[in-house]
Amino acid sequence: MIINFQHIKQSFGANEVLTDVTFEIKPGERVGLIGRNGTGKSTVLKLIIGSLQPEQGQIAIGKNTRIGFLAQSPEYDAEMSVYEVLEQCFQEIKKWQQQLEQLEEKMSDPVNAENNTLNQLMLEYGKLQVKFEEAGGYQISSRIDGIANGLGITADYYPRPFSSLSGGEKTKVGLAALLLTQPDVLLLDEPTNHLDMSSIEWLETFLNNYKGTVMVISHDRYFLDRVITKIIELEDGEAVTYQTNYTGYQKEKESRLLSEFANYQEQQKKIKKMQESIKQLIEWGNSTPPNPGFHRRAASMQKALDRMIKLKPPILERKKINLHLEQSDRSGKQVISLEGISKSYADRSLFSQVSARLFYGDRIVLMGKNGCGKSTLLKLILDQENPDHGEIHLGSRVDIGYLSQDSAPLKSAQTVLQYFRTELNMEEGEARKQLAKFLFYASDVFKKISSLSGGEWSRLQLALLMYQKPNLLLLDEPTNHLDIDSREALEEALEEFPGTLLAISHDRYFINRLAHKVWVLAQGEVTAYLGNYNDYLEQKNKPIIKIVGKTDSPENIANKRGQQVKTSVSKAENPCQAATQLEKEITALEQQILDIEAQMSDPAISCDSSKLAAFQHERETIEVRLNLLYDKWIFYLN
Numbered sequence: 001m002i003i004n005f006q007h008i009k010q011s012f013g014a015n016e017v018l019t020d021v022t023f024e025i026k027p028g029e030r031v032g033l034i035g036r037n038g039t040g041k042s043t044v045l046k047l048i049i050g051s052l053q054p055e056q057g058q059i060a061i062g063k064n065t066r067i068g069f070l071a072q073s074p075e076y077d078a079e080m081s082v083y084e085v086l087e088q089c090f091q092e093i094k095k096w097q098q099q100l101e102q103l104e105e106k107m108s109d110p111v112n113a114e115n116n117t118l119n120q121l122m123l124e125y126g127k128l129q130v131k132f133e134e135a136g137g138y139q140i141s142s143r144i145d146g147i148a149n150g151l152g153i154t155a156d157y158y159p160r161p162f163s164s165l166s167g168g169e170k171t172k173v174g175l176a177a178l179l180l181t182q183p184d185v186l187l188l189d190e191p192t193n194h195l196d197m198s199s200i201e202w203l204e205t206f207l208n209n210y211k212g213t214v215m216v217i218s219h220d221r222y223f224l225d226r227v228i229t230k231i232i233e234l235e236d237g238e239a240v241t242y243q244t245n246y247t248g249y250q251k252e253k254e255s256r257l258l259s260e261f262a263n264y265q266e267q268q269k270k271i272k273k274m275q276e277s278i279k280q281l282i283e284w285g286n287s288t289p290p291n292p293g294f295h296r297r298a299a300s301m302q303k304a305l306d307r308m309i310k311l312k313p314p315i316l317e318r319k320k321i322n323l324h325l326e327q328s329d330r331s332g333k334q335v336i337s338l339e340g341i342s343k344s345y346a347d348r349s350l351f352s353q354v355s356a357r358l359f360y361g362d363r364i365v366l367m368g369k370n371g372c373g374k375s376t377l378l379k380l381i382l383d384q385e386n387p388d389h390g391e392i393h394l395g396s397r398v399d400i401g402y403l404s405q406d407s408a409p410l411k412s413a414q415t416v417l418q419y420f421r422t423e424l425n426m427e428e429g430e431a432r433k434q435l436a437k438f439l440f441y442a443s444d445v446f447k448k449i450s451s452l453s454g455g456e457w458s459r460l461q462l463a464l465l466m467y468q469k470p471n472l473l474l475l476d477e478p479t480n481h482l483d484i485d486s487r488e489a490l491e492e493a494l495e496e497f498p499g500t501l502l503a504i505s506h507d508r509y510f511i512n513r514l515a516h517k518v519w520v521l522a523q524g525e526v527t528a529y530l531g532n533y534n535d536y537l538e539q540k541n542k543p544i545i546k547i548v549g550k551t552d553s554p555e556n557i558a559n560k561r562g563q564q565v566k567t568s569v570s571k572a573e574n575p576c577q578a579a580t581q582l583e584k585e586i587t588a589l590e591q592q593i594l595d596i597e598a599q600m601s602d603p604a605i606s607c608d609s610s611k612l613a614a615f616q617h618e619r620e621t622i623e624v625r626l627n628l629l630y631d632k633w634i635f636y637l638n
Contacts (some may be wrong), residue, residue: 022239090180229244331360332396365503403478
């Protein structure tokens with residue numbers, strides 16, 4: 001075993017985090033450490049690296065094992081540049097390089113060439129050069145570039161001070177620096193939280209090919225399925241090991257819980273039967289005349305009952321956040337209209353001439369590399385920033401609910417209870433009752449906002465969102481800090497939400513479950529793909545709808561649509577009758593799309609690529625017609 005935990009106990013004050021944790025990890029295993037927030041996952045990693053010592057139990061780590069650890073928020077010397085952070089693991093090799101250069105100078109010195117020291121210098125140089133080559137000294141730059149580029153750290157990042165980076169950028173640089181050290185054991189705490197999709201996919205490939213041992217704390221279920229071969233779950237202060245990935249863990253855990261529940265019920269029946277027998281023996285022993293033999297048998301049976309190891313009742317359904325998303329009023333058919341939107345900062349263009357429409361009931365996820373402008377696009381819709389060019393129109397009766405990816409306000413002195421009551425103008429008793437639905441119990445409500453973890457802040461923001469009852473949700477990385485149970489609760493609530501959703505996310509499990517369409521922001525353009533993340537992977541080389549096109553400007557597109565609408569108006573004798581007729585046509589086309597989707601989900605058809613392609617083409621044709629009818633209908637209403 002490279003790592004062995006035996007009966008580890010760890011507390012913080014009165015809070016016992018780890019009660020009796022036992023597990024073992026073999027060399028080369030890729031282990032996922034999972035559990036709810038607060039179950040002690042980060043504590044386990046700190047125990048492995050030695051920054052914490054266990055109160056009880058033993059930890060054994062293989063001799064001469066090199067351990068590399070990446071915290072959620074890596075920190076380095078504020079004066080170090082990004083490149084200095086990346087090359088710091090090569091310090092010893094860099095010293096050898098300097099020594100080689102010094103030896104080269106000495107060998108080129110005529111004084112040394114004339115005496116017998118030259119042979120000695122050449123011998124020393126040869127030994128050091130072999131050592132330098134074996135350590136990969138000539139590949140330092142290429143190794144740094146390979147790891148950095150894979151994580152999206154381009155050369156223009158190298159001279160920047162590490163302290164000037166955003167949280168996500170620091171995570172990527174810290175991860176790159178750790179991967180360059182190639183330790184025997186990699187310990188990663190939520191490595192995918194701030195990575196974009198391409199960086200996550202690169203990391204998955206890297207870890208799958210990594211020769212050492214990997215232990216990852218993660219709530220990214222897709223990542224756990226693609227990388228992990230062994231799951232260790234922390235629950236109720238103990239650890240349970242599953243020799244499988246996340247999907248296999250779900251099945252095995254359900255089977256284990258059902259088996260444990262059956263064993264518990266069986267034992268309870270046996271206990272009840274023994275208790276009844278003891279009671280009966282005592283009654284017989286007390287009858288006239290008294291019979292001491294019955295009392296001895298009852299006492300013997302009681303001892304056997306006392307010695308029995310009592311099984312704990314398994315918890316089949318644990319408490320989750322109680323999230324129900326409703327809308328106070330539905331919006332109009334067209335929710336958002338982006339017409340030729342452009343945005344730049346200094347000399348850097350994020351996107352140019354973006355035109356798109358969001359309709360009531362849409363479930364759209366926006367993807368793209370870090371820094372491409374996804375969050376900026378949401379802020380433009382929220383009117384928190386202004387576009388350089390173009391216009392943004394919100395439809396009638398649109399009520400926006402926004403969830404940002406920012407951490408809790410650091411300077412706030414308010415408690416959770418004060419903040420919640422202030423935002424919703426709610427009585428204390430009712431506020432505490434509602435906060436309990438989001439797992440803020442007892443003293444939790446008196447925590448300062450500034451001290452909340454990322455997961456706690458996300459739960460508090462979701463609680464506020466639920467009581468706003470918006471009909472349009474703009475969510476920026478909503479699952480980033482949530483544990484798996486809270487992610488599932490959010491997904492269930494969004495599935496039932498009747499309004500419109502536009503979310504930024506790199507959580508592929510989340511996207512697969514919720515998205516009806518994927519928007520990809522890349523190279524200043526947005527391209528739309530019908531379906532979820534898996535559908536996007538299949539179709540990304542064949543874009544379905546180009547939301548932004550360089551072949552035609554938004555102005556020309558708008559003019560063409562305007563001419564089409566004007567033509568229809570001139571032919572209409574009565575605008576009200578025309579609008580009513582359009583509503584009927586729109587309803588009919590929407591039903592056609594639903595019918596096509598139902599046919600495409602038929603197992604008999606889903607395996608036939610030619611039929612699927614035909615249905616897809618038909619659906620695209622109908623959607624083009626439908627969007628034109630929406631334009632006409634809105635024109636008549638105005």
